[in-house]
Amino acid sequence: MQRDRQLGLFYALPLGGFLALAFLAPILLVAAFSTMPPKVFSLAHLPDFSAYYTVLTQGYWKSVVWSLGMALAATAILFVICWPLAYGMAKVLGRFSLVLTICVVMTLFVSENIRLFGWVLTLMKGGLIEGYLRHWTGAGFDGLLYNVPVIVFGLVYVYLPFMLFPLAQGIAMVPDDTRQAAFDLGATRWQVLREVELPLAMPGILVGSLLTFVLSAGAIAESKLLGGQAVIVIADEVETAFTYGQNWPLGAALAMVLIAIVGGIAIWGIGRADLDSMMARK
Amino acid sequence: MKLNRRAFTAGLGAAGAAGLMMPRAARAARDNELNILCWEGYNTDDVLSPFRDLHPGATVRAESGTSDPDMINKLRAGEVNVWDLINLNQPWARGQLLPEGLIKPLTKDRFMPYFEKMAPEFSDPAYPLAFDAGGELIGMPQRYGPFSFVVNTDKISREMAEDQGWKLFLDPAMAGRYGVLTYDNWNLIHMCLTGDLNPFEPLDEAGFATFTDVATQIFGGAKLLTDDLVAMNTALINGEIDAYFTGGTYTASPARLDGLTNVRGITPKSGPVGGKGGVVWIELTSVVNNPDPSPLAEDFLEFVQKPEICKAVGFAEGTYNPVAQMGDEAVFSLWDADELDAIQWDSLAEEMAGSVEYDVVADYDKLMEIYTAARRS
Numbered sequence: 001m002q003r004d005r006q007l008g009l010f011y012a013l014p015l016g017g018f019l020a021l022a023f024l025a026p027i028l029l030v031a032a033f034s035t036m037p038p039k040v041f042s043l044a045h046l047p048d049f050s051a052y053y054t055v056l057t058q059g060y061w062k063s064v065v066w067s068l069g070m071a072l073a074a075t076a077i078l079f080v081i082c083w084p085l086a087y088g089m090a091k092v093l094g095r096f097s098l099v100l101t102i103c104v105v106m107t108l109f110v111s112e113n114i115r116l117f118g119w120v121l122t123l124m125k126g127g128l129i130e131g132y133l134r135h136w137t138g139a140g141f142d143g144l145l146y147n148v149p150v151i152v153f154g155l156v157y158v159y160l161p162f163m164l165f166p167l168a169q170g171i172a173m174v175p176d177d178t179r180q181a182a183f184d185l186g187a188t189r190w191q192v193l194r195e196v197e198l199p200l201a202m203p204g205i206l207v208g209s210l211l212t213f214v215l216s217a218g219a220i221a222e223s224k225l226l227g228g229q230a231v232i233v234i235a236d237e238v239e240t241a242f243t244y245g246q247n248w249p250l251g252a253a254l255a256m257v258l259i260a261i262v263g264g265i266a267i268w269g270i271g272r273a274d275l276d277s278m279m280a281r282k
Numbered sequence: 283m284k285l286n287r288r289a290f291t292a293g294l295g296a297a298g299a300a301g302l303m304m305p306r307a308a309r310a311a312r313d314n315e316l317n318i319l320c321w322e323g324y325n326t327d328d329v330l331s332p333f334r335d336l337h338p339g340a341t342v343r344a345e346s347g348t349s350d351p352d353m354i355n356k357l358r359a360g361e362v363n364v365w366d367l368i369n370l371n372q373p374w375a376r377g378q379l380l381p382e383g384l385i386k387p388l389t390k391d392r393f394m395p396y397f398e399k400m401a402p403e404f405s406d407p408a409y410p411l412a413f414d415a416g417g418e419l420i421g422m423p424q425r426y427g428p429f430s431f432v433v434n435t436d437k438i439s440r441e442m443a444e445d446q447g448w449k450l451f452l453d454p455a456m457a458g459r460y461g462v463l464t465y466d467n468w469n470l471i472h473m474c475l476t477g478d479l480n481p482f483e484p485l486d487e488a489g490f491a492t493f494t495d496v497a498t499q500i501f502g503g504a505k506l507l508t509d510d511l512v513a514m515n516t517a518l519i520n521g522e523i524d525a526y527f528t529g530g531t532y533t534a535s536p537a538r539l540d541g542l543t544n545v546r547g548i549t550p551k552s553g554p555v556g557g558k559g560g561v562v563w564i565e566l567t568s569v570v571n572n573p574d575p576s577p578l579a580e581d582f583l584e585f586v587q588k589p590e591i592c593k594a595v596g597f598a599e600g601t602y603n604p605v606a607q608m609g610d611e612a613v614f615s616l617w618d619a620d621e622l623d624a625i626q627w628d629s630l631a632e633e634m635a636g637s638v639e640y641d642v643v644a645d646y647d648k649l650m651e652i653y654t655a656a657r658r659s
Contacts, residue, residue: 038647039647041358058651058654058655059655059658059659060658062658062659063658117513120513120516121516124516124517124520124522125517125520125521125522126520126521126522127520142522143520143522145506145522146505146506224508224509224510225508225510225513228461228505228506228507228508229464229506229507229508229657230506230507232654232657232658237654237658240466240654242355243349243351243352243355243466244349244351244466244467244650245466245650245654246351246354247647
């Protein structure tokens with residue numbers, strides 16, 4: 001047994017080494033840069049952590065709060081939208097769910113920016129919606145872009161597949177017999193949902209929520225294209241610091257703050273989800 | 283031959299080791315290689331194909347960047363080994379690239395004659411910012427353009443916009459009627475000018491206070507912020523906004539060539555920098571200080587001085603711009619009337635005269651801090 005474990009470790013070494021190099025090294029590099037004094041472009045300086053002080057004192061928390069808040073809203077909305085859809089895919093639609101899957105996956109073949117620009121043309125003043133309405137009724141309005149709700153809409157639109165598929169997988173884990181038994185024992189629909197379906201589908205819910213939350217928190221295109229930067233998201237601040245700001249340590253520190261928050265939430269979430277039971281299920 | 287796993291692995295190792303031991307051979311190939319880091323235009327087929335035809339054995343690659351600092355970051359991150367030419371706006375070469383040893387001077391004898399054929403702004407005297415303090419030639423100018431703000435002349439007349447200048451954006455009646463094109467470094471310059479400050483000289487406390495007020499007011503009244511000129515022009519054309527802060531020939535020309543000549547870059551008639559209120563950018567193409575330089579770098583720089591290539595650079599896909607070489611009749615004759623109208627040729631000389639050179643912003647770091655904070659709130 002002891003030998004097996006050692007062998008396992010030995011066999012895992014090359015891949016482990018590769019992962020460390022390809023995945024951890026860039027993050028460690030960013031972490032190292034975040035400790036450097038402002039405006040330096042190499043690591044050959046004494047760390048002074050001043051970038052973190054700047055992050056704390058310059059009001060960057062606003063961007064962090066906006067990003068996390070909108071990510072939370074998008075995740076909640078997606079959960080509500082996707083639950084019935086996923087339920088249908090897992091339990092009701094049968095072979096038609098394949099068609100639905102293909103339709104949703106197909107949207108991923110087109111670049112996110114192009115899809116969002118499509119929405120700009122739809123929602124803008126004189127666009128598909130306002131233009132036709134004005135043409136038919138003579139009364140127009142001011143366009144639907146450049147505000148916070150439209151950014152959340154963009155997040156919901158772009159990250160729908162990332163909630164839908166894990167959720168469908170989660171719901172598929174709820175045995176029909178258990179639901180039947182609950183009904184037989186006199187449970188109401190609400191009780192079945194709350195006490196049987198939600199807990200049993202929890203791994204799928206957690207994975208879907210984590211994926212959408214993490215991706216939305218780091219999203220930038222929705223706020224730039226649809227929102228007209230009505231609010232500045234944290235990814236935007238990171239980009240500005242690295243480019244126009246020419247302040248790599250500040251950009252690195254902002255990125256580390258986001259990684260720490262999102263990573264913390266993700267680890268907490270994964271710790272609660274029983275991924276093994278989900279994957280092992282046939 | 284039967285190849286077992288052990289032999290295959292050994293062969294793979296040997297091949298890898300051989301690769302490591304042949305850096306000299308790999309280096310020699312650089313005689314036939316040219317990598318260009320540039321703004322869009324130099325990377326088009328119209329420019330590169332004729333050069334490739336002249337150098338059939340050479341691998342010529344060009345990549346366009348999305349901002350000056352983005353491209354500089356690449357060199358800073360160690361890509362001086364990769365690139366041979368870099369094409370940026372004028373202050374970066376002298377202010378950052380040369381002092382940090384990322385670019386090197388050009389052969390003066392080879393390039394000085396080209397200045398004589400350029401438009402008067404560049405030839406008499408030879409364009410000063412193309413030289414370092416010691417008189418070395420550090421880059422060749424080509425595309426340029428006034429860059430201040432853009433209006434829809436159906437809503438705001440050109441005369442009114444030029445007379446009001448930057449104050450247009452502080453007018454309470456304009457709140458919610460304009461956008462800000464977030465080319466951050468340009469916004470800093472333009473916000474200083476709006477507050478009657480000279481961005482190229484250090485500011486005092488009162489200056490910073492003024493800048494803070496201006497930045498807050500500009501962002502507060504903006505209907506949208508975007509760094510995408512197509513999105514901004516779209517909003518201007520469909521009436522969502524009537525003007526945008528930061529813009530010029532470069533951003534207005536694609537709409538103008540489509541016939542929407544009511545989209546117009548405006549250069550204010552007056553301003554705080556020696557009476558001027560407009561700003562002009564001029565691109566410089568410099569030779570990267572590559573430790574293993576390609577001889578094709580200077581060849582390419584000379585190649586883009588040819589009339590038809592000047593036109594291809596000035597009229598690349600996406601945006602259209604005047605080029606310094608239009609001072610030469612052979613180059614100028616390649617532009618037709620619509621194309622000249624797209625680049626606002628009618629007012630170009632006047633606008634150039636009303637503009638100061640885009641330069642390094644003296645208090646860049648401090649202003650950037652105020653700017654990002656104002657944008658956030």
